[in-house]
Structures are given as C-alpha cells and as structure tokens.
Amino acid sequence: MDHNRDAALLTALMDAAADAIIVADRHGVMQRVNPAAEQLFGFSTSVLVGQSVNVLMPKALADLHDGFMAHHLETGEKRIIGIGRDVEGKRQDGTVLPLHLSVGSAEVDGDTVFIAILHDLTARHAAQEALARSQRLDAVGQLTGGVAHDFNNLLTVIIGNLELLQMRGADERQSGLIDDALTSAEMGADLTRRLLVFARKGDLKPVEVDLRELCRDALAILKRTIGERYEIRTDFAKSVSKVMIDPVQLQSALINLALNARDAMPEGGEFLISVADITIDDHYMAQETDIEPGHYVRLFVSDNGEGMPLEAQRRAFEPFFTTKAENGGTGLGLAMVYGFVRQSGGHITLYSELGHGTSFGLYFPALQRARTLQTSGEDQIGSDLPRGTGQVVLIVEDNPHVRKLSIERIRDLGYQTLDAASGDDAYALLGTGAHVDVLFSDLVMPGSLNGYDLAAKVRAEYPHVKILLTSGYASDVITGKMGATGEYKILHKPYRYSDLAERLQALLWSVS
Incomplete structure (x- = not known):
C-alpha cells in the first residue's frame, strides 16, 4: 500500500514540475520522463524512454558523457552530483538550448539510479543579452557625450576664429579657403549635435503634440524625396492620445527610419507608417517588449525590404555601426533615433526577418486622463478572462x-x-x-x-x-x-x- 502511495506521489510530483525531470539507470538509459521534459526537448515519452540520455545532448557533450558516468561509478567522485552546472541540450529538431542541470542519485533495488532536473535558461540568457546590449549602449552614450561636448568646445573656437579672419578683410583666395574651412567646421558641429542626441544630452524642446499630425507633415517631405518606386501607406487610429515630444526631432527620426527602409528596398517596395495607442499591462507583454508597463502611443515604421541579419539587429543603435559604408552611410541615423526616443522617456523595438523586412516600434508615454493600470498578467488569469478547458x-x-x-x-x-x-x-x-x-x-x-x-x-x-x-x-x-x-x-x-x-x-x- 505504501509503495502504491509513494508511486502516486512521485507521478504527481513529476507531472506538476515546471522543469524537466529525467530518471535514468547507471548506463544513462532513460526510465521515466515528465511532461515538462517532453515540451522542452520536443520528444514524446514513448520515444525517450529506453533511449540514452545522449540523444538530448550536443555531440561534443554526448561523446564525453559516458566517460563521466563510468568515472563517477568507479571512483565515487561527485563532479556533478548535488552541485549543478550550466550545460547545453539538444531538441528533437536539432536546435541547441542552454540549461541548468542538477543531478542526484539513489540506490534502488541494489542498483544506482540518477535523477536529472533541467531548467531552461533561454529566457534568462535573452534577458541578460538585452541588459548587456542596453548597458553597452549606455556606456557608449556616456563616452560619446563627453567626446562630443569637448569637440563642440574646440569647434566653437575654430569657427569663431575663422569668422574673425573673414571679417578682417581676407582677399578672394583666402576667403575661399576660409569658406571651405567654415563649411567643414559646421559639418563637424552638426556631427557632434547628432552624437549628443544619441547620448541623450542634446537640448530637446518638447511640446504636446498629436503624432498623426507630425507624421503627415513628415510624409509631405518624404513623398518628394524617396522616388516613385516606393509606396508609403499609413494606418492611423481614429483617436490617439497626445504625447510630449520635440516635433523637429520626431520628424527627423521618422525621416531617418523611412530612408533606412528605402535603402533596404533597392528595387522598390512599400512601407507602412502606423500610429495607435497601446497599453502594456501584463508581465508577458512587458517581458516580450522589454518595456515598462504603462500607456503609450506607438509609432510603427515597417518595410518589406531585405531585412537585417542578427548581428546587425544587435548593433543597430550603436553610433558609427553601418552596413552601408560603401554608400556613404555614417551609422548615426538609428543612433540618433534611439537617443531621441530614450531622452523623450520612450522605448524603441526592432523586429526583422532576412528576406522579409523590418519593423521599428517607437513607444512614447501617452498624456491622458489619469487611468489606473490593470494588474499584472498573473492577476488577470481570473474568471474575467475566457479560459480553455484542456483543448x-x-x-x-x-x-x-x-x-x-x-x-x-x-x-x-x-x-x-x-x-x-x-x-x-x-x-x-x-x-x-x-x-x-x-x-x-x-x-x-x-x-x-x-x-x-x-x-x-x-x-x-x-x-x-x-x-x-x-x-x-x-x-x-x-x-x-x-x-x-x-x-x-x-x-x-x-x-x-x-x-x-x-x-x-x-x-x-x-x-x-
């Protein structure tokens, strides 16, 4: 009777566990797996039971695993037992995922049995990567801001002296040289201003605006410059909250994004600009977008161009990173957009697929009547939401x-x-x-x-x-x-x- 009770408790425990649990014999052959292990690795229980745990490992680790097992059984050294470590697993489709592995052992009927608990680290790694990227951008921004500030001081002196020379009656030949020098100095000053926007140290002049009106004004400029091969579509919500932003910087950001979209469609194409209110009010959505819960007005700029490789997506907002150096790209356009959005209290997201296109989302805090945010996603899973019945x-x-x-x-x-x-x-x-x-x-x-x-x-x-x-x-x-x-x-x-x-x-x- 006690044996039946213990077996029932073990089954209930394995079924309830959110982490994968695998029970294997001394040879590494799986005896039991729980539903979480099926979901994690993509195999059914009937496929896994009776197979070696090596099928769940990349080849390099699988080749070493049997040796580790034999060494432990012979010497009793506990290199993993009761310690836990980070490893890699392999799904049925061949993709590799990061895991934290904890292993225990027991003697059952005179034989050694191993119990492995595997926790999926994919979400943690993604969060760490996002944090590292944000910290890298902040560090680059601090460095860039300091350098830009010093260069502004130097350029102020240079421009001032050139203007004094010009005012003191330089001859025609000298005036030409001074004009060229002034033009270059002004270009340098413009560059530092753009760097300060990325570093979030530029001077913004925010006012209460309707994003739809700013987008319409910017589109009037774009339609004259991008050419007939490109179609611009708009999708503006009928009612949109006001936001507090600098109109000039917003239009500059929109033009930068639109020109990027044009460059991603050398043979022509279409891009869409949409504006709508959005509420981020549950932990899933906040985690997916890396955006604080709240009420926002979202500006989307999407194209159906070439898309961006993963490395380009990771570095897209870094100043001077560009995939268009041979065409005169400076790598400052997206850095400016990023700095402007962040300095305005907003957030920016990037979604891209090679061969299909790219979509940028700019989220600005909405100015509206005080509204109480709904509780987090966990609290919304009550009777107020429609639920399934096991489908x-x-x-x-x-x-x-x-x-x-x-x-x-x-x-x-x-x-x-x-x-x-x-x-x-x-x-x-x-x-x-x-x-x-x-x-x-x-x-x-x-x-x-x-x-x-x-x-x-x-x-x-x-x-x-x-x-x-x-x-x-x-x-x-x-x-x-x-x-x-x-x-x-x-x-x-x-x-x-x-x-x-x-x-x-x-x-x-x-x-x-």
Missing part, C-alpha cells in the same frame, strides 16, 4: 524566447500545448496523428512553409483545426510576397494577454 494549441514559433512565453501564456489560460520551431516541423507533427484543436503560428519562419502556407495545408487536410496567425510586423506589409489571401485576421505582436484569450475563445466557439 490543445499547437504553437509554431522559431524564436525560442517568444515560443516559451507563448507556451506559458496559453497554458495559464487552461489549454494544453504542443510546439514546433517551424512550419515544416508543425506539419510533420500533425502527420503523426497528434490531436490539435488550434494552430497558433507565426507568419515568418525558416523552412519551406511560412505561416500562410502552413495554414492553407492545415485548412485543407485538417479542417477541424482552428487557425490563428501572429506577426511581429505592424501590418500585413510583407504578406504580398507570402501568398496571403486576406482570409486570416492577424494577431500582431506584441499582443495583450486579454487579446490572446479572447481570440482563442472566439475561434473555439465559432461555427465552421
């Missing part, structure tokens, strides 16, 4: 950090989840006979199937599966070259917790 949602997302957030969100709403890192993997999973009620897929993914392709196949072959698509772009500016038909409504990232809950309920209660 299965297949989450398809190639970004591991966003995929993990989506899994947490949807599980907290009372659904079960399966997940895949690409449209191809999701389609293969459905082909195994896995039961799925809702497909929740990103639009842009690696592999042969994008979100629309996957949705079309699922609708044709699995008509009982409901479909919800999501995108990090401000609008469907990229969907023309993805085979879009317009029959799906897109849930745009970042989305609120309540929006996700309502969309899922609406799908499941809709009549096909």
